[in-house]
Amino acid sequence: MPTPRSRFLGRGESGDDAAGGTAAPMDVSADKQRINRRMFLKITGWGSFFITMGVFLAGTLRFLFPRVLFEQPPTFKIGVPGDFFSGGPDLQDGHIRVYEQWKKEHAVWIVREGRRLYAMYAKCTHLGCTPNWFPEERIFKCPCHGSRFYSNGVNFAGPAPRPLDRFGIFLAGDGRITVDKSRIYRFRDFDKQGAYLEV
């Protein structure tokens, strides 16, 4: 029998003072059962409401991460090893040559250092501006905040926190050198397999 009082209690108020009230013991147990059922409904009700809202939110967040990107394909071919290692007097250790022809389209400098070839990402490690190569001074300069890099990409001035990143580079099955922009190597990984191509 639903008295106004029990209905009030059913809304989740403390049931303690109901025990000291005028209601008979049987009513109290009935009340408690009712409270339990109401609590259960309340928890499942609000619970499913918030879970649903949470799922909507998570779905909206996921919605913002597209699966397919219409950006440039991550790999491109730059030629055969002979194009870069044609012998000659400058092949000795430590000599560095910077190839600029892929910068415009792919934001990559191909750099040959001794017998190694690597693909340097033309993107300042500070805030992502595109540095420029100055052949006379043999350094890279970033126009945004003045970071400077040696020809091998190592930073020596300005706010850049680390040397220029490098892309994966490997010899494909057709004998041509391929740059893989989906793999990015940072300074500590420069000596890992895949960060350079040695001939």
Add this chain to the structure above:
Amino acid sequence: MGEYQDRYEFPDLKFNVQRGKKRDNRMEKGEKKDMFVWPDLVVMEFLTAVALTIILIVWALLVNAPLLEVANPGISENPSKAPWYFVGLQELLVYFDPWIAGVMIPSIIIICLMMIPYVDVNPRGSGRYAFSLRKFALINFNIGFLMWLLLILTGYFLRGPDWQLYWPWESWTVVKKVEDNLWSPDPATGLTGLALYFGLGMIIPRLVSRDFYRKCGPARYTIVMLSILLMYFVPIKIFLRLAFNIRYVLVTPWFNI
């Protein structure tokens, strides 16, 4: 609580019911405390809107909004400046790593701004200009505001190619030497320095002005002092960089400050 309700709960209602009669009496006595919004204030608002419209149209006729060449990811503008209101943050990038200058500092500023009304326990000087009653709050807020302004002015007017410092009378064609002699103290020294700064900064005001600490209570005191110490850390770091060529005050394997 009762008094609080009386005063604040329904000020609008109070205005209508009680103030209306009271003010009527007072106005008859010659006290002119209130003014009618219609037409006096509305006319002022209207005139302000008209003036602003004229200013905007003249401005728009005289100065064109910039439109450079089409976006080209291959060529960075030199210098490439953010819009003026973000140039202050860009200027901070010279002195801090991006995660501090671009993320932490603006977030902390916003959070601290939102906390101001809840940590300022000084009940005086509400709703009027009263410098002498709120010296502490006003001095610190104005210093922060001025710093923001100063950073914007420096970044906007004094930075040239490669984000180098150029005075207004200097030509941008002159190539400036980059700072390549920066150094960082070893982690132990850096950590000690930071610990000293924040430790002493937290303790000394408490010893000097016990009254301030008592009024605030521990939680508010910590928040207030921490925000103020963080704020002054920015010019201190800038000073260390400019005077001693210190790049980071604390170097760790995970992040640098």
Add this chain to the structure above:
Amino acid sequence: MSRKKSLWKRVRRSQVWRSVFRHDYTDTRRNRILQIRSNIFLHIHPARIPSHAGRIRFTWCMGGITFFLFIVEVITGILLMFYYRPVIEYAYQDMKYLRFDVPFGIILRNIHRWAAHLMIATVMLHMLRVFLTGSYKPPREFNWVVGVNLLVVTFLLSFTGYLLPWDQLAYWAITVGANMIRATPFIGHEGPFALVDRYHDIRFMLLGGTEIGANALLRFYVLHVIVLPLAAAVLVGVHFWRIRKDGGISRPL
């Protein structure tokens, strides 16, 4: 003449007129109050204010000017939307079109741009004024918080709008801005303690890609023309309402 006057009188007495304007216009105390109370737009004011609050010296009028500039931005912005397409191939062309061909296009764009810059300045000055007058103190704490949120939304509005012309200025300013987000601790892929790679971090969510491209332009556009203005409008509503509810215009309480 008299016939004209009587016609005017008849109009004023007509049911249509009286259904729109509920009171006459003679200058009485009652009508001054009714003018405010019976007009939905003017009703954001109280009928009377303390006389100091009507002085520019006290309020600097910065909040009001900011609101006016917001309205200017909405109107000019909607007009610009008729010509602007947020697609890489067209965005810059449309800007040129607006600038060199569309009648009054250049002036609309200029007003939109300069009013935006002015709005940032007035919003900051408004904050300064409110701080100087201690108008964030109880019971106005929450309204200060709403105001700080409005400041942030104003900055974001300006920031998202900056990319839309798709010129060099826009592209590089946003590049620098977006790359700062990359350095966010934990949820940015280059921040300290990064938990995610560059395909799943907060920058990717904002740009819809790893670079500033077609998705980024569209996202910034949607944020700029609907999400943020709507947020600003709601917050402005709350802000104004709370001024009235929290003790009225700045004055000692």
